[in-house]
Amino acid sequence: MKSLVVVLFLIVSCFAQENYSKKDIEKMIAKMVVLGFSGTNIDKNSKIYKDIEFGLGGVILFDKDPNDKTKAKNIENKTQLKRLNQQLQNISNRKLLISIDQEGGIVQRLKSDMGFVNTLKASQISQNGEVFAKQSYEAMAKDLSSVGINLDFAPVVDLAINKDNKVVVTRGRSFGETSKIVTKYASIFVDELKKEGVISTLKHFPGHGSSLADSHLGFVDISKTWDKKELEPYKYFIKNNKVDMIMTAHVFNENLDKEYPATLSYNINTKLLREELGFNGVLITDDLQMSAISKHYDLKQTLTLAINSGVNLLLFANQLAKPISLEEIVNTVYSQILSEEILLEKIIESNRKIDLLQEKLK
Template identity: 80%
Template sequence: MIKALLIVFLATVCSFAQTYSKNEVEKMIAKMVILGFNGTSIDKNSQIYKDVEFGLGGVILFDKDPNDKTKVKNIESKAQLKKLNQQLQNISNRKLLISVDQEGGVVQRLKSDMGFVNTLKASEIALKDEDFAKQTYQNLAKDLSSVGINLDFAPVVDLAINKDNKVVVTRGRSFGEDSKVVTKYASIFVDELQKEGVLSTLKHFPGHGSSLADSHLGFVDISNTWSKKELEPYKYFIKNNKVDIIMTAHVFNENLDKKYPATLSYNVNTKLLREDLGYKGVLITDDLQMSAISKHYDLKETLTLAINSGVNFLLFANQLAKPVSLDEIIKTVYAQILNKQIPLQKIVDSNKKIDELLNKL
């Protein structure tokens, strides 16, 4: 039995070793990861420095340490943040994605007391005219580019369907219930980011605006509340070729997939988004440490299901749970490739999509 397993293992290794070395495969896996880390400055001894040097795809920055809100995590001032991002970007000749959640309202990591502009929440922007929205998002985009941030996890294109929705609607993160209004204002947001060389992210696919629960806190079932009209903003942006990245939602809908939440669902991410809606670009997970995922799946299951579902970027914000290291992610995915649980082609295809995305910068 052991001998037979060894033969299978060696055959698997040989099958792609002819094309890629172990180190090359590990670097391709690293490119698919966006990681959160602690620190307002770095040096060559910092783990994040070593991760970027190896081939990490990107980082995500936060202002506060979630375990102690009095402590700074990455962002304390404009000058400090610009220096940090320059340090990160200079580690390698490759373009590093430096990302942040900067929507406006309650979700903005770059605060006015640090010298950044304060941006109104989406629900308030939608009450203003287009010129106001354009000026608002132009200011936001300039703030991002001025400190070296090249990826914003915004805009939210969820429809405000459920007025009691605690994660999106009551927090004013949606532009409204009407998809035409949402696409109009989200489109302005995307355009202004693009002008400043900042990539945008449409979120949260296939729609989080009808949910009753918060996927940060646990399982979210939208089977009885979700409707196909929540896909309309995605259809608009895909049709008009205005998408940089789409982010998945950790929501479960038995009408789309009887077993898995959207982030881990082949039915949602490949059949619906890629085949039915025709999306060819980069798909990123929402934070894989949110309770909707982490309380129900271990790291191996999460990584395997996410990659096989059609996801290209794996986001570990290291905010909500015990930090996950790049090394741990790489080793887990590599072992699953050897075990034939993840096709190597999925890794290769994701790297091609990521390279195409980076060419926009």
């Protein structure tokens, strides 16, 4: 009992020294979360309204309800979406990250039948040349900006190494086989988004283009297929200071980490990406409810490993029948801070990076 009192005293002392109350810490944890929600219109009674009021860092928008494809989850048309995003943004005086997956081709939440431009898939864009790419991504960026979306989970910078790769390559989500082609067209994408005040996200680190399986469906091992050249696009963007955010891949590579997939790996996210490649921006997870993670780790393990690995934003798309709540995430992380499984400094550092990112939106 005496030892427990001493431990609690040290923890309380640590918090006191940092001048953070329990609520301060909970709000900092909330800022590290990007959450999916259901609704094409919100009011003060909406759960997502209360989450943003509390301090939620961002939301991710989807077109169709995954449990009933005949219904809209968040997007019906341009007018409705602009109104929804204004409602979300007006909840607090803090800038909210309003995100979407808008790559073009098969990954396109903003559809032409809703009044948005149709963008070709990456593999077709690169075949049509740089001028065409610029026109395409300029139109897309204007669409995003016009309805209040300020964060796009694109472009994909995976190399089309494995022709049978079902998650990236066969769907045309990669610009090409070489880093030269990928960086050329991804740069155009990034530049056009930036002109419209939209943050881009390079994905999926450290490379998903050589995989044989789909991390949406389960465990993906790239140990025998991954090549170091898959890091080249990231090196280019980091060296040229053209990247604000990177998204992790839920892939396992025993050559980089013998125990954990990239999203949960300190060796990959801190030692490789931060220390070796020199990335100082915001690192976001791919959806933590995807089977590659959720089938192998519980929520406590997932959050602890992800944050300790060097991740700054935690993405929960809530595309499942049972959504996860912000409270559940915040309470789990807070309890891990109390037990010193997660250092408070990790939360503070992530908030610093997120604040710097949000400054670019003003």
